[in-house]
Amino acid sequence: MSQEGSRMAVQGRGRKQNPVTFYLRTLLYTFIGLLLRLAAFLPLSALFVFEEGSALRFLALLCPLLIALLILPLRFSFAQALVQKRRQRYFSFDTALNLSRYGEKVAEGLWHAVNVLKWAIPLAAVLLGGYLFQKFNDIGKLFGGISQLGKTAGNVYGAVVNFFRSIFGMEKLEIAGGLGEGLVAIGVVVMLCVLVLAIGVMRNSAYRYVWVLASEQEKNPHTEARRRLRSRRWEQLLAALCNLVLLLPPMLVVAATFKGMLADLSPMLLLTMSSGAPELSGFASALWPMVFSFFCLYVPLLPVRRCVTAYYATRTLKHIAPEHRPEEASATENAGESAQQILPQ
Incomplete structure (x- = not known):
């Protein structure tokens, strides 16, 4: 960032925005960040636009480069703009879009991404399989x-249920698994993997704000x-x-949309089996509710969620003693020795 931009940012820090202005500026930057992410993923369209074998398809490699060299550093710049000193409330676009300390931000962004992605290994393995x-x-x-998986899941579920029913002297149930049970079993496994990923995201979400502090x-x-984080996992869970x-x-909204889609799942499967091609008309009807949910419900609440995480990460900890700095201790000792020399004996 230029010296003029730094000066403007410092001047801005001296002013205090009202909560509505602070929120609206943060929300505006959220949309700017979405546009930057869209631009970073745009090179992936080369895989669909150009024919197989074309050298232009390698333009898709720009996507991970843009994410690593632009999006990840800007996440730390956004954290710098969001973390506020005491009795200050000013969101600066100059700070949120600056690339000062660029090398450190790239390194920290990649390290943070690795720490999150390792929690995605179970989900990646299931999806790849x-x-x-x-x-x-x-x-x-x-x-x-899928039907065979449903039968196996039904047998396991039936064995567990009948074990507890037999303890209370109840009759055993006959549970016949099939295609529906197989889809439910796949959904449960995927949701468990998503839960593991969510735990990883929660554990690492506060790091960039701690980095700023x-x-x-x-x-x-x-x-x-x-x-700050290791001894405060319950507080981190509360913030999550x-x-x-x-x-x-x-x-x-998403759950209600997919509930309506599941009602039409059987006809869609029959059409898929008869035609041999995936039937996607039911998914097309869910597009607009998903768009509404994202832009009208998810994005407007995103700045509030970021503020909750930033507050948890940077608030003053009374139960943790401040770090002991050797240079401060030596400076104190030198000052004491000087005072003894000046004072009369």
Whole structure:
């Protein structure tokens, strides 16, 4: 950032915005961030626009480069703009879009991404297994495999239920699994993997705000993160639950949309099996509710969720003693020795 931009940012820090202005400026930057992310993913369209074998398809490689070199550093710049000093409330676009300390932000962004992605390994393994299974099997074997999975899941579920029913002297149930039970079993496995990923996101979500605080205080960010987060997992869970409550409105719309889609699932499967091509008309009807949920319910609440996480990460901790700095101790000792020399004996 230029010296003029730095001067403007410092001047802005001296002013205090009212909560509505602060929220609206943060929301505006949220839309700017969405546009930047859209631009970063735009090179992936080369895989669909150009024919197979064309050298222009390699333009898709720009996507991970743009994410690593632009999007990830800007996430830390946004954290710098959002973290406020005491009795200050000013969101600066100059700070949120600056690329000062660029190398450090790139390194921290990549390190943060690795820490989150390792929690996505179970989900990636399940999705890869499902993709390979449907790729190397025809539609009949695909549905046959899902039905067999449903029978196995039904047998396991029936064995568990009948065990507890037998304890209370109740009759055993006959549970016949099929295609529906197989789809439910796949959904449960995917949701468990998503839950693992969500836990990883929760554990790492506060790091960039701690990085800002540690940088301002000239501390090691990784040490400060361990110091602030490791002993406060219950508080972190509470912050995550607050963010989950703010996610409920768009999640309810998505759930209602997919509930309507599941009602038409059987006719869609029959059409798919008879034609041999995926029937996607039911999914097209869910597009507009999803768009409404994203732009009208998810994005407007996103700044509030970020503020909740930033407050949790940077608030003053009374139960943790401040770090002992050797240079401060030596300075205090030198001052004491000087005072003893000046004072009369």
